[in-house]
Amino acid sequence: MDDDPATEILEATYRSLCRRGYADLTVEDIAAEADRSKALVHYYYDSKENLFTEFLEYLYERYTAHLASVAGETPRERLFSLFEAVLADEAATPGEEFRTAMLEVKAQAPYDEAIQANLARFDEYLFERLREIIAAGVESGDFRERVDPATAAEFLATTITGAQTRRVAVGYPTDRLYETMTRYADTHLLVAAAAEGSN
Template sequence: MGRESATDEEILEAVDRALRKHGYAKLTMQDIADESSKSKSLLHYHFDTKEDLLVAFLDDLLDSYEQRLECRSTDPPGERLMEFLARFVFAPGDEDREAFHLALLEMRSQGAFNDRIRERLVRSDRLLRTTVIDILEDGIEEGVFEPVDPERTAALLVATLDGARTRQITLGEENDSYTRTVVEELLERVIEPILTEEADLPTIEETLDDPDRQG
């Protein structure tokens, strides 16, 4: 589901802001209305329940990510892989981004009980793993990576990165970027050993400094 109107777009942007402020569990339709120019009654006109609105928000996030992947699908595989890794890195003190991912983590906890949310979680996991599989397959074909099992390697990377982000937002120390540490370890222990001699990857620092990168 893409954004179908300016009203839908404004409402979904209001969901984003409200989630960062209030988290998932305490979020109300009034909180969302307070972040937009729309009334609570108008929100209910477009979306019957808070769940309907949050499901639409998740769909929009996934649609936007797919569109971004499509736009960069012709970039070199090494650059695409580094961008993927960098998406999981955020610094301690980035409270806005941390609040957003904490709210998403709260929503993910409902996946065991809510079929609609679980469907979006399955789609998200599949999208992440497919992204890495495509990058690895393109890289092997272009001589950037040595032949590896793309599916097993993708599963390892996604599980490790997801776990690192979860740990940082729930247990992270004030001066410790655990996600950055884990990405650096993955580069050293998983990525570098499968690079061919001809491969030339941007550094994590260059990728993090890329103004086009979205977290």
């Protein structure tokens, strides 16, 4: 790896988090995972809290780069690519252990303002990405004129969050949730499908 030590430590934090979960995460483990001394970790990050805040920042950069890259010819295709990116793209999105650890981090948020502020940024980014794709679809005439982009984006952001929680909590199959989301969009947002009037 050509990464600098600071980035290597963040990558090691990722692996430690997957292995041990958030509650048991320690600077010692992260240092061992990075094959560095605990003193070196503290040289770059003065506390576990500071390291974890920087780690969430590092995740946020990866998350936004990933969601910004979703492509498609039409607003419908871009919306479905976004659903796939957050729900069904197993190769690109993090695995089971990481998703589980992130749900654990969400449960810590009420007790840690820095974590909650960071999670709010992920939440707002997803909402904004959905809103802009839907607004473009209404603008282009692909989506129904009466669709309010902010309302639809808020609804979909909430459903995506629920799909991620159900996947961890009850092992609900991701593919099925992806299908449910695309069916919603085809039935309720798209002009052509609207005429069919399904749920």
